[in-house]
Amino acid sequence: MPVWFGAPVGRTAGLLWGRRWACGELAAVPQLHDVDYTLEYPYTRTTGPVIGPFLTGLRDGRILGQRCGDRVLCPPMEFDPDTFATLDPDLVEVGPGGEVVNWTWVAEPSAKHPFDRPFGFAFIKLDGADTALVHAVDTGGDPEAMGTAMRVRAQFRPERHGSIADVCFVPEADAAEQAIEPGEEPVAITEHLIGLRISEPLYPHRARFAQGLLDGKIIGQRSPVTGKVYVPGRGYDNMSRVLMSEADEVEVSDVGTVVAFTELNPVQYYGQTETEPYVRCSILFDGTDQPVIGIDIRDMTVDEMRVGMRMRCVWRDPEDRSVADIDNRFGNIPETVYARFEPTGEPDVLADDLKDHSW
Amino acid sequence: MAPRPCAVLGIGQTKYKRRRDELTLDGLVREAVLRALEDAGATFEDIDAIVIGKAPDALEGVMMPLLSLADALGAVGKPIHRVHTAGSVGASTAISAVNLVESGMYDTVLTVAYEKQSEGNATWALSGGKSGGQGAGGTFAPWIRNYIARSKAPEHIGWMVAVKDRLNALKNEYAHLHLPDISIEKVRESPMLWDPLHFLESCPSSDGAAAMVLGNDDVARKSGRPPAWVISHAKRTEFGQFPGRDTVRPRAGVECSEVLYRKAGITNPREQIDCAELYVPFSWYEPMWLEGHLIAPEGEGWKMTDDGDTELGGSFPVNMSGGVLSSNPIGASGMIRCLEAASQVRGTAGEYQVPGARIAIGHAYGGAAQYYAMWMVSSELNPEL
Numbered sequence: 014m015p016v017w018f019g020a021p022v023g024r025t026a027g028l029l030w031g032r033r034w035a036c037g038e039l040a041a042v043p044q045l046h047d048v049d050y051t052l053e054y055p056y057t058r059t060t061g062p063v064i065g066p067f068l069t070g071l072r073d074g075r076i077l078g079q080r081c082g083d084r085v086l087c088p089p090m091e092f093d094p095d096t097f098a099t100l101d102p103d104l105v106e107v108g109p110g111g112e113v114v115n116w117t118w119v120a121e122p123s124a125k126h127p128f129d130r131p132f133g134f135a136f137i138k139l140d141g142a143d144t145a146l147v148h149a150v151d152t153g154g155d156p157e158a159m160g161t162a163m164r165v166r167a168q169f170r171p172e173r174h175g176s177i178a179d180v181c182f183v184p185e186a187d188a189a190e191q192a193i194e195p196g197e198e199p200v201a202i203t204e205h206l207i208g209l210r211i212s213e214p215l216y217p218h219r220a221r222f223a224q225g226l227l228d229g230k231i232i233g234q235r236s237p238v239t240g241k242v243y244v245p246g247r248g249y250d251n252m253s254r255v256l257m258s259e260a261d262e263v264e265v266s267d268v269g270t271v272v273a274f275t276e277l278n279p280v281q282y283y284g285q286t287e288t289e290p291y292v293r294c295s296i297l298f299d300g301t302d303q304p305v306i307g308i309d310i311r312d313m314t315v316d317e318m319r320v321g322m323r324m325r326c327v328w329r330d331p332e333d334r335s336v337a338d339i340d341n342r343f344g345n346i347p348e349t350v351y352a353r354f355e356p357t358g359e360p361d362v363l364a365d366d367l368k369d370h371s372w
Numbered sequence: 373m374a375p376r377p378c379a380v381l382g383i384g385q386t387k388y389k390r391r392r393d394e395l396t397l398d399g400l401v402r403e404a405v406l407r408a409l410e411d412a413g414a415t416f417e418d419i420d421a422i423v424i425g426k427a428p429d430a431l432e433g434v435m436m437p438l439l440s441l442a443d444a445l446g447a448v449g450k451p452i453h454r455v456h457t458a459g460s461v462g463a464s465t466a467i468s469a470v471n472l473v474e475s476g477m478y479d480t481v482l483t484v485a486y487e488k489q490s491e492g493n494a495t496w497a498l499s500g501g502k503s504g505g506q507g508a509g510g511t512f513a514p515w516i517r518n519y520i521a522r523s524k525a526p527e528h529i530g531w532m533v534a535v536k537d538r539l540n541a542l543k544n545e546y547a548h549l550h551l552p553d554i555s556i557e558k559v560r561e562s563p564m565l566w567d568p569l570h571f572l573e574s575c576p577s578s579d580g581a582a583a584m585v586l587g588n589d590d591v592a593r594k595s596g597r598p599p600a601w602v603i604s605h606a607k608r609t610e611f612g613q614f615p616g617r618d619t620v621r622p623r624a625g626v627e628c629s630e631v632l633y634r635k636a637g638i639t640n641p642r643e644q645i646d647c648a649e650l651y652v653p654f655s656w657y658e659p660m661w662l663e664g665h666l667i668a669p670e671g672e673g674w675k676m677t678d679d680g681d682t683e684l685g686g687s688f689p690v691n692m693s694g695g696v697l698s699s700n701p702i703g704a705s706g707m708i709r710c711l712e713a714a715s716q717v718r719g720t721a722g723e724y725q726v727p728g729a730r731i732a733i734g735h736a737y738g739g740a741a742q743y744y745a746m747w748m749v750s751s752e753l754n755p756e757l
Binding site: 052053054056057058059060061062064090091092094096097099201202205207241243251252273274275276277278279280282283284285286287293294295302303306307309315320342343364368369370 | 393395399402432488495497502504513514518564613617
């Protein structure tokens with residue numbers, strides 16, 4: 014369950030942890046760990062011919078609106094909001110004073126909010142503009158100081174980067190005079206670290222699968238309808254549309270057959286820690302009907318791999334095994350439980366016999 | 373009740389590029405939409421509904437972008453629908469728009485699809501934000517290996533497709549990659565990314581958008597624009613993983629094309645269809661889809677490539693525009709296939725026009741090769757086969 018930055022994380026997470034997933038069963042299970050990780054990326058935004066000058070203006074201590082016929086739009090838009098016709102960039106300074114048209118109160122600010130104390134979000138019609146800008150108003154934490162039709166004034170932050178957060182608003186009486194030093198390059202591309210915090214318990218069947226790995230066992234689930242064995246089990250048989258529970262679980266062999274492989278040359282991206290090429294393969298363990306995908310092989314080259322090759326899991330010593338990275342989504346066997354996979358030396362299985370298991 | 377006839381009446385594309393650094397997302401989408409409206413001789417006022425598609429929101433980090441783009445698309449006071457089927461989304465989106473016209477619900481529908489890949493990172497997004505992600509190439513590479521093993525195709529087939537599509541792209545001003553000095557040697561010697569796929573056998577990462585104006589038979593008659601009649605379409609899906617799944621020749625793909633051909637009365641696709649825009653993000657998917665969509669017998673798709681049949685000027689041209697290998701704004705890539713097929717039968721494909729093309733198909737696949745969307749367009753509403 015994703016928890017947005019900006020939500021009161023502690024409270025929401027508390028609610029989540031009070032609940033157990035109804036995926037397959039509701040029985041009490043070994044609760045190894047909660048999945049708790051942050052999914053974030055430094056996304057960029059191209060600012061374009063109208064928003065670009067607007068953000069450049071904020072960095073330089075000015076608020077700009079876009080002319081649209083007889084009106085001035087602030088925030089500026091690239092097109093007429095009534096006719097949708099493209100507007101040629103024609104920016105004009107507005108504010109820094111303005112009037113609150115409507116507002117709400119943020120009693121418990123989050124880490125990503127512009128203030129660490131309670132504040133107002135308001136529609137502000139800046140002097141010289143015909144439309145309202147949504148922005149934050151700092152009254153020193155006092156909601157009584159907020160009101161419709163109140164006068165506010167822009168205050169620029171000491172550090173500005175060409176962002177909507179370069180500015181905030183205060184009651185006009187509280188405003189200070191500011192001397193702003195303009196920057197140099199126009200703001201063409203902005204960067205934003207956008208993320209989700211994911212916090213959820215492991216599904217019960219995942220927790221048992223993970224516990225099995227710690228014990229040096231691979232646990233699968235046998236469909237009560239077809240008898241087919243899935244590793245790891247999903248808590249249901251997606252082909253027969255029936256739930257599967259602990260009663261359907263079986264330990265399977267840790268010897269299997271390579272059904273597919275490639276060599277990955279890691280694409281470099283934010284958060285990527287892999288730098289060198291390595292082999293990734295799928296292995297169909299004996300007695301199962303669906304290969305485990307995403308098994309990484311570090312000590313063999315792609316030329317040494319064959320579809321049909323028999324491989325055995327060589328487990329790490331029990332005290333060196335970890336399942337901390339197991340979550341509810343990726344169904345692989347993590348490298349943190351095995352030392353390596355090694356060829357058994359048995360004759361290969363014919364590729365034709367693996368056609369139904371090619372992932 | 374028979375469906376209302378539906379035609380493509382206007383098409384619009386942006387220039388595809390690594391980074392459209394002068395345009396916002398709004399501006400990018402509008403560039404394609406305004407061109408489609410102009411091509412159709414229509415304005416925003418003529419549009420009854422909008423259907424928008426793109427790949428996962430994590431690619432740009434804009435959640436539910438249909439909401440923030442509604443103004444830019446002139447959707448105020450009008451229905452707007454968002455379609456999401458991973459990489460196949462561009463074609464699924466187009467088909468969803470066709471459904472709205474065929475049902476009689478709306479007369480004129482605007483459909484648009486886009487990706488602004490430069491704002492995020494697709495491999496990061498497809499890896500759930502974790503290290504060690506294999507991306508699309510790493511997912512497909514093992515299945516390509518299995519295809520090669522099964523079909524006994526020689527290794528140069530992949531290189532040929534990579535060269536052919538890039539040469540076609542030289543005739544397409546919108547294409548991202550223009551590589552005039554592309555050659556078999558260059559492809560073969562480019563870095564190996566996911567064995568057996570070399571860098572030059574892989575699609576680029578592009579910013580771009582594509583749009584179409586679709587109308588019913590009345591709108592088509594009044595517009596006076598050359599119509600591309602959508603004479604058949606199909607979508608099929610299967611699970612990404614299940615016992616018995618054939619990842620080289622997925623059953624959903626086979627069935628999708630069977631339905632597509634049956635609805636149009638096609639009994640011999642290789643002979644009755646003039647050309648195809650197939651979703652080929654990695655070179656080997658050309659022969660794999662020729663087989664997987666029943667254009668070539670199983671194990672023989674690569675022979676069409678090897679014999680030059682799929683070249684512009686060959687007996688069954690594939691990806692005349694340069695294809696996904698030359699431009700890949702992911703969410704739009706499927707719509708571009710549909711739109712380029714329409715352009716061929718409208719006779720507006722310019723330098724890469726297949727002479728006399730009457731029937732063409734556009735195709736896309738997505739996810740773990742598990743989502744399929746295909747359409748067939750013709751210059752005539754009831755073409756003789």
